[in-house]
Amino acid sequence: MSFIIEMLNITKDFPGIRANDNVTLQVEKGSIHALLGENGAGKSTLMSILFGLYEPDAGSIRVRGEPVIINNPNIATQLGIGMVHQHFKLVHNFTVTENIILGLEPRQGLSIDIKKASLKVAELSKLYSLDVDPFSKIEDISVGMHQRVEILKMLYRDAEILIFDEPTAVLTPQEIHELMAVMRRLVEEGKTILLITHKLKEIKAVADICTVLRRGKLINTVEVKNTDEAAMAEMMVGREVSFSVDKSPAKPGEVVLEIEKLNVKNSKGLLAVKDLSLSVKKGEILGLCGIDGNGQTELIQALTGLTKIESGSVKILGKEVASLPVRQRLDMGLGHIPEDRHRHGLVLDFRLDENLVMHSYGHLPYAHYGVLDFYAIRKNAERLIKEFDVRAGQGPDTLARSMSGGNQQKAILAREIDRSPEAFIIAQPTRGLDVGAIEYIHKRIVAERDKNKAILLVSLELDEILNVSDRIAVIYDGMIVGIVDTDKTDEYELGLMMSGSLRKAV
Amino acid sequence: MPKIQANKANNSKIMVPLFAVALGFALGSIVVLITGKNPLMMFNAIIQGSTGINLARGGFNPRHIGELVIQSMPILLTGLSVGFAFRTGLFNIGAEGQLMAGSLAATAIALTVKAPVFIHVPMVLLAGMAAGAAWGAIPGFLKAKFNVHEVVVTIMLNYIALHFNNWSILKVFGSVDRVKTAEFPVTALLKDPWLAAITNGSRLNWGFLPVILAILAYWFILEKTTFGFGLRAVGFNKDAAKYAGMKVERNMVLSMVIAGAFAGLAGAIITTGTFSFGRALTAAEGYGFDGIAVALVGMNKAPGILLAGLLFGMLKSAGPLMQSAGIPREIGGIIQASIVMLVAMKLGLERILLLLRGNIQGLSFLSSDSEEAGV
Numbered sequence: 001m002s003f004i005i006e007m008l009n010i011t012k013d014f015p016g017i018r019a020n021d022n023v024t025l026q027v028e029k030g031s032i033h034a035l036l037g038e039n040g041a042g043k044s045t046l047m048s049i050l051f052g053l054y055e056p057d058a059g060s061i062r063v064r065g066e067p068v069i070i071n072n073p074n075i076a077t078q079l080g081i082g083m084v085h086q087h088f089k090l091v092h093n094f095t096v097t098e099n100i101i102l103g104l105e106p107r108q109g110l111s112i113d114i115k116k117a118s119l120k121v122a123e124l125s126k127l128y129s130l131d132v133d134p135f136s137k138i139e140d141i142s143v144g145m146h147q148r149v150e151i152l153k154m155l156y157r158d159a160e161i162l163i164f165d166e167p168t169a170v171l172t173p174q175e176i177h178e179l180m181a182v183m184r185r186l187v188e189e190g191k192t193i194l195l196i197t198h199k200l201k202e203i204k205a206v207a208d209i210c211t212v213l214r215r216g217k218l219i220n221t222v223e224v225k226n227t228d229e230a231a232m233a234e235m236m237v238g239r240e241v242s243f244s245v246d247k248s249p250a251k252p253g254e255v256v257l258e259i260e261k262l263n264v265k266n267s268k269g270l271l272a273v274k275d276l277s278l279s280v281k282k283g284e285i286l287g288l289c290g291i292d293g294n295g296q297t298e299l300i301q302a303l304t305g306l307t308k309i310e311s312g313s314v315k316i317l318g319k320e321v322a323s324l325p326v327r328q329r330l331d332m333g334l335g336h337i338p339e340d341r342h343r344h345g346l347v348l349d350f351r352l353d354e355n356l357v358m359h360s361y362g363h364l365p366y367a368h369y370g371v372l373d374f375y376a377i378r379k380n381a382e383r384l385i386k387e388f389d390v391r392a393g394q395g396p397d398t399l400a401r402s403m404s405g406g407n408q409q410k411a412i413l414a415r416e417i418d419r420s421p422e423a424f425i426i427a428q429p430t431r432g433l434d435v436g437a438i439e440y441i442h443k444r445i446v447a448e449r450d451k452n453k454a455i456l457l458v459s460l461e462l463d464e465i466l467n468v469s470d471r472i473a474v475i476y477d478g479m480i481v482g483i484v485d486t487d488k489t490d491e492y493e494l495g496l497m498m499s500g501s502l503r504k505a506v
Numbered sequence: 507m508p509k510i511q512a513n514k515a516n517n518s519k520i521m522v523p524l525f526a527v528a529l530g531f532a533l534g535s536i537v538v539l540i541t542g543k544n545p546l547m548m549f550n551a552i553i554q555g556s557t558g559i560n561l562a563r564g565g566f567n568p569r570h571i572g573e574l575v576i577q578s579m580p581i582l583l584t585g586l587s588v589g590f591a592f593r594t595g596l597f598n599i600g601a602e603g604q605l606m607a608g609s610l611a612a613t614a615i616a617l618t619v620k621a622p623v624f625i626h627v628p629m630v631l632l633a634g635m636a637a638g639a640a641w642g643a644i645p646g647f648l649k650a651k652f653n654v655h656e657v658v659v660t661i662m663l664n665y666i667a668l669h670f671n672n673w674s675i676l677k678v679f680g681s682v683d684r685v686k687t688a689e690f691p692v693t694a695l696l697k698d699p700w701l702a703a704i705t706n707g708s709r710l711n712w713g714f715l716p717v718i719l720a721i722l723a724y725w726f727i728l729e730k731t732t733f734g735f736g737l738r739a740v741g742f743n744k745d746a747a748k749y750a751g752m753k754v755e756r757n758m759v760l761s762m763v764i765a766g767a768f769a770g771l772a773g774a775i776i777t778t779g780t781f782s783f784g785r786a787l788t789a790a791e792g793y794g795f796d797g798i799a800v801a802l803v804g805m806n807k808a809p810g811i812l813l814a815g816l817l818f819g820m821l822k823s824a825g826p827l828m829q830s831a832g833i834p835r836e837i838g839g840i841i842q843a844s845i846v847m848l849v850a851m852k853l854g855l856e857r858i859l860l861l862l863r864g865n866i867q868g869l870s871f872l873s874s875d876s877e878e879a880g881v
Contacts, residue, residue, distance in 0.1 A: 304749070305751075306748060306749060325751070325753075326748065326749070326750075326751040327751030327752075327753075328751075329751075330751050336749070338749055343743075343745045343746070344745050344746055344748075344749040345746065345749070346743075346746060347739050347742045347743045347746045347747070348742070348743065349742045349743075350738075350739070350742065354735070358739070358746070358750040359750050359751060361732055361735050362732045367732045370731050370732050370733060371730055371731055371732070372730055372731065372732055372735060
């Protein structure tokens with residue numbers, strides 16, 4: 001076996017931090033090699049070095065056995081290295097072919113030979129079973145297809161080594177499944193894949209070899225088939241991780257959050273939530289699962305007052321709140337962890353201490369007669385940082401923007417739990433987070449349940465729903481198509497309901 | 507790491523405007539050289555314009571200090587106006603119109619009310635602020651209620667303010683010479699012979715007191731109050747503010763109201779301090795645009811706006827002095843324009859600053875997404 005890429009003893013320093021510390025990565029030709037690590041472990045830095053975005057401070061790189069210096073991305077491209085970025089770089093009103101040839105347009109006289117290009121695209125698409133129509137416009141095709149266009153872009157440029165940076169973050173379960181098939185097909189045709197991820201399941205499913213990084217250091221390189229998920233998680237986090245959430249059976253009490261015949265329109269003016277009824281009791285976690293775009297977002301926004309409802313009722317502890325403004329709902333005991341923490345959850349340009357009083361800055365002790373008490377605000381931040389183990393470089397003064405995703409989420413969780421809401425709506429609490437943070441957040445959610453709060457957990461991650469919830473409601477096309485007890489169902493049954501092909505008595 | 511990064515970010519935040527100012531003066535010097543004059547004479551004029559001391563020929567004239575204050579006051583206030591709206595995420599191009607509304611209201615109170623000075627002057631100032639506030643409320647309301655873009659509305663309102671002002675001066679206040687109204691009674695004026703006397707006959711007036719109060723109020727409201735907290739949250743992230751239960755629309759209207767009040771105060775001070783009569787104008791006087799420049803260079807913070815307002819006031823007041831030294835007075839305008847342009851090229855300047863520190867790696871560090879890189 002020959003190594004197609006060798007990165008030997010790479011060290012890279014950034015001011016104040018060593019992002020890569022003597023890391024060696026050797027990738028065999030024709031393999032799927034996973035690079036595993038928590039956020040901030042140095043995966044992206046290492047790949048940026050390979051792609052010519054950074055120069056290493058020490059160490060060497062060899063491609064196909066030849067020593068090379070890659071100090072800009074063009075050299076990487078010449079060497080046949082291509083990167084599929086996490087955020088796609090596509091022109092939305094161009095066709096697939098136009099996007100792919102951008103920068104290398106084949107010409108016929110003065111005009112672009114689009115016909116020739118699209119033939120090549122179609123051919124590549126067929127060879128790798130990508131099923132992409134060269135003439136579709138980007139804005140008309142799905143996110144999963146966007147990713148395939150990015151892959152085609154690399155293939156069109158004759159890339160042999162494809163780097164996938166967290167490729168599944170934006171995909172639905174079905175699309176993830178299809179992407180894995182595409183990866184296997186690419187390897188069959190002789191390509192080599194480097195997969196950057198922190199999702200163990202995906203590594204287990206497709207990768208041959210896995211290299212684990214932790215805090216910039218190489219921990220181990222293992223063969224995936226001889227290693228189980230728990231072992232990889234332990235290498236990644238540095239301690240044992242439990243995947244199942246420890247919890248006692250729920251002891252549900254009276255109904256706290258009651259939704260009746262709720263109708264909500266989406267931003268396009270179409271009904272996104274249709275005659276939806278649901279109730280969440282004290283001391284239980286009701287999981288709401290469904291494929292993205294089936295009305296979850298609109299439901300959450302209607303419950304929390306960010307969107308107007310068309311008709312129906314929402315009651316918290318028996319009081320109607322559907323027409324109340326956000327602040328009054330919060331005061332009545334509603335808690336909300338929003339699905340998009342950057343858009344709703346935080347003011348990224350505020351300091352951490354300011355973010356931690358986003359709801360309560362107007363009351364004592366944080367304000368006296370309309371004047372903020374920064375001492376009290378700071379004390380509050382210090383307390384929550386300690387209690388929830390929020391890691392922030394400059395403590396309360398840290399800008400929210402400069403914190404990692406996991407710590408941003410912990411900050412939001414701290415702020416909401418501290419208000420001790422009776423009806424707690426939690427959406428996508430662990431999106432994009434690593435194993436350690438996920439474990440912690442699940443534990444805190446269960447702890448809230450055990451304090452007799454009513455929790456509605458909305459998530460696209462089926463594992464999360466199955467691990468944390470006591471009961472599960474499935475939403476499809478804006479309607480609840482089934483409510484089941486967690487211990488009496490499985491992934492398969494939920495999958496059928498999520499796709500609308502099975503209904504269970506509501 | 508985060509600590510170092512944050513400190514660095516803070517430093518470069520302050521460094522950019524300072525560096526821009528230095529470069530602006532350097533560019534101005536080059537232009538002076540091209541016209542065949544000595545740039546040192548330009549700096550002499552500028553120093554004379556801000557301290558009253560003439561280094562080249564010796565001598566001290568306090569009149570220049572008074573003129574510096576006079577030139578700085580209105581643009582400081584319009585700077586506060588633009589800056590305040592900007593901190594709430596709104597772009598107030600209408601400080602000019604709000605200023606004219608304030609000036610007209612001040613004229614009306616000055617001419618029609620009879621009261622002792624300690625009542626009349628505050629009435630004049632409050633009327634100016636109220637009129638500016640009302641003029642600012644219009645775009646604020648349209649934005650909040652119908653999502654009409656404030657830039658379009660404020661620009662149009664500038665024209666309406668100009669022509670309404672002229673019509674009122676001619677038709678309502680019966681201007682005889684079609685240029686100005688009758689003289690205001692002394693009780694309405696900010697002018698004071700004593701202030702003029704200690705500054706050797708400058709136009710200095712008591713207007714600087716409300717200006718100082720305005721700067722303090724700006725700082726206090728935005729940085730210290732719960733109300734300001736809400737405004738800043740809306741400015742940074744409307745969705746998060748709404749999620750936290752803040753009244754986003756109401757905050758936008760109130761922010762424009764306060765922004766308008768700052769500009770309206772400037773109008774009242776010009777009318778009853780610099781002048782002593784209402785004026786019909788052939789065109790806008792540019793205070794609104796200067797205010798945008800002041801807010802931009804001052805980074806929308808109270809101390810920054812104070813410094814930037816004084817700087818641009820200084821360039822204005824040095825104009826006549828440059829001219830008497832044989833240097834074209836337009837140089838001041840060129841320097842101001844280059845500073846604004848350089849501050850607007852913030853990202854480019856940051857890179858140059860990094861290069862100057864010999865931090866070549868910093869270039870690639872900046873060009874990639876610095877949030878994710880190297881964390």
